Amino acid sequence: MRGDELDVRLADRLAGLRVERGWSLEELAGRTGISRSxxxxxxxxxxxPTAALLNKLCAVYERTMSRxxxxxxxxxxxxxxxxxxxVWRDEQSxxxxxxxxxPHPGLRGELVEGRLRPGADIAYDVPPVAGLEQHIWVLEGAVEITSAGRAHTLRAGDCLRFRVWGPSRFHCPGPEPVRYALFVVLP
Structure with a gap:
């Protein structure tokens, strides 16, 4: 599926999720901190959507980004x-x-490849699903990951495992981009 087709289907699904809950745009804005407009x-x-904006929406809809x-x-x-x-791109970040x-029905895990350009910085206010288990294995480059108030610098070959309960942050210090595998397990 091409990126523009995915964006159209994503827009429709987000509108559908809001309507399913009976929320107005104003109510959703209040729940997410994203402006109504x-x-x-x-x-x-x-x-x-940017990665941070999509994460806020995933949190109120209780879904991982992959789901x-x-x-x-x-x-x-x-x-x-x-x-x-x-493949989904957030050009801004x-x-x-x-x-x-x-994600697949009957399976709790999913595998994602992430890439960040040098200097990229993504902060998530809340996890999309509290207690989400993540295993991050760096394939190339380096990344700084902050979770539960602790910062970790990972380089090629390193793996960080944790459950996400609060804010998290991914930062590529450079000078090279980072490529990592992210294994997500739903609680």
């Missing part, structure tokens, strides 16, 4: 060939996310 433009597909993105994709097959793996092993 930004939410409206997002749901109409006029803007593409939300999987909901706008067709049912994934058991074998996911590289060309079929959904420099984050590229490839759903290597997307």
């Amino acid at each position: 930004s939410l409206s433009r997002l749901e109409r597909g006029e803007i593409s 939300l993105l999987a909901e706008v994709e067709s049912e994934p097959p058991q074998l996911v060939r590289a060309p079929a793996q959904a 420099g984050f590229v996310r490839r759903s290597v092993s997307p």
Whole structure:
């Protein structure tokens, strides 16, 4: 699926989630801290969400980012060939996310490839699902990850395992980009 098609389906799904809950744009704005006008433009597909904005929406809808993105994709097959793996880009932050092993009914884990350009910095206020288990394995470069108030610098080959209960942050100090594998397990 092309990126623009994914953005349109994502906008429709976000609007649908709000309507399913019976929330007005004003109520959703109050729950997320995102302006009503930004939410409206997002749901109409006029803007593409940043990683931080999408994380806030995932938190109020109690979904991981992967789960939300999987909901706008067709049912994934058991074998996911590289060309079929959904790629989502946040140009503003420099984050590229490839759903290597997307969420699947009956499975609690998923595998994501993340890439951050040098200087990229992404902060998440809350986890999309409290207690979400993450295993981050750095494949190339270096990344600083902060969770539970503790900062960790990971380099190629290092793996950080934790459960996300509060704010977290991913920062690529450079000078090279970082590429990592993220294994997510739902609680």
